[in-house]
Amino acid sequence: MDTTDEGPVRVLLADDHPVYREGLAALLASVPGIEVVGTAADGARAVAMAADTAPDVVVMDVRMPDLDGIAATREITAAAPSTGVVVLTMSEEDETVFAAMRAGARGYLLKGANQAEIVRAVTGVARGDVVFGPAMARRIVDFLAAPPEPGTAPPTVFPELTAREREVLDLLAAGRSNDRIAAALFLSPKTVRNNVSNIFAKLQVADRAEAIVRARDAGLGRS
Numbered sequence: 762m763d764t765t766d767e768g769p770v771r772v773l774l775a776d777d778h779p780v781y782r783e784g785l786a787a788l789l790a791s792v793p794g795i796e797v798v799g800t801a802a803d804g805a806r807a808v809a810m811a812a813d814t815a816p817d818v819v820v821m822d823v824r825m826p827d828l829d830g831i832a833a834t835r836e837i838t839a840a841a842p843s844t845g846v847v848v849l850t851m852s853e854e855d856e857t858v859f860a861a862m863r864a865g866a867r868g869y870l871l872k873g874a875n876q877a878e879i880v881r882a883v884t885g886v887a888r889g890d891v892v893f894g895p896a897m898a899r900r901i902v903d904f905l906a907a908p909p910e911p912g913t914a915p916p917t918v919f920p921e922l923t924a925r926e927r928e929v930l931d932l933l934a935a936g937r938s939n940d941r942i943a944a945a946l947f948l949s950p951k952t953v954r955n956n957v958s959n960i961f962a963k964l965q966v967a968d969r970a971e972a973i974v975r976a977r978d979a980g981l982g983r984s
Contacts, residue, residue: 769796770887773816775807775833776800776849777825781872785820785849785879792880804828811837816844817887820879821866823850823857831857831864838865838968845886849879862970870894889938891973918979921963927981929956934973934982 772789774797776782782800790797798814801807805827811819819837823830834846847868848861861869867890868882874894885892919927925946932942943953957969966972976982 769794770818770884771796771798771814771816772883773798773807773810773814773819774800775802775804775819775825775830776822777802778822788876789820789880789883792876795880795883802826804830804833807833808836808840811844812840815841818845818847818883820847820849820883823848823852823861831860834861834866835864842968845889847879847882847886847892849874859974862974863968865968865970867969868892889940891936891938891969918981919964919976922960926956926960926963929953930960930972930976931981933957933960933969934976936973936982 774786786797786800789795798816799810801810803826821830821834837844846866848866849870851872858869868886870882878894882892929942939953943950
């Protein structure tokens with residue numbers, strides 16, 4: 762990948778298997794435009810190191826001692842919403858996938874992913890995108906494409922939102938990053954960030970993933 766004016770993507774790795782962790786660190790460190798700023802063997806250490814190093818992206822295993830990856834993701838994204846988390850795990854269970862999304866993860870890959878898939882996820886999440894590996898994509902699409910239960914969406918969904926906030930939420934639910942929403946609606950990135958914050962507060966959701974699920978359940982983001 763090309764480096765940007767802001768420098769390389771700074772990545773923290775968290776995995777309790779030392780061989781896999783160090784192998785992945787070596788793999789990512791060999792990619793131009795990516796800098797590995799540290800590695801952690803458990804979730805608690807990952808949270809502490811994220812606070813110290815302020816990475817752009819944390820690549821997070823789920824099953825780890827002291828603090829599991831879901832709880833660690835929740836703490837990291839709550840403390841630093843700009844930090845993207847890519848979950849990289851063996852688990853294909855729907856419960857784990859959606860728990861990771863609700864915790865604030867913006868990427869989800871299985872450990873069988875190849876180098877190109879991992880690099881694509883890391884760089885995509887660093888840009889603000891939401892990225893799922895091929896093995897997960899169909900499951901996510903099927904879940905989000907399921908029609909809402911009859912009567913769950915009023916004629917005008919989310920009446921507490923302004924018209925502009927509904928436009929932003931619709932694009933958010935379609936998987937657009939803040940920068941892409943700004944370009945589509947001819948808004949500044951700061952205005953989009955403010956709209957997203959207002960949406961979270963009005964819908965009483967904790968993070969982007971929960972907002973997407975709420976919006977998709979109401980029929981948004983499908984155009």
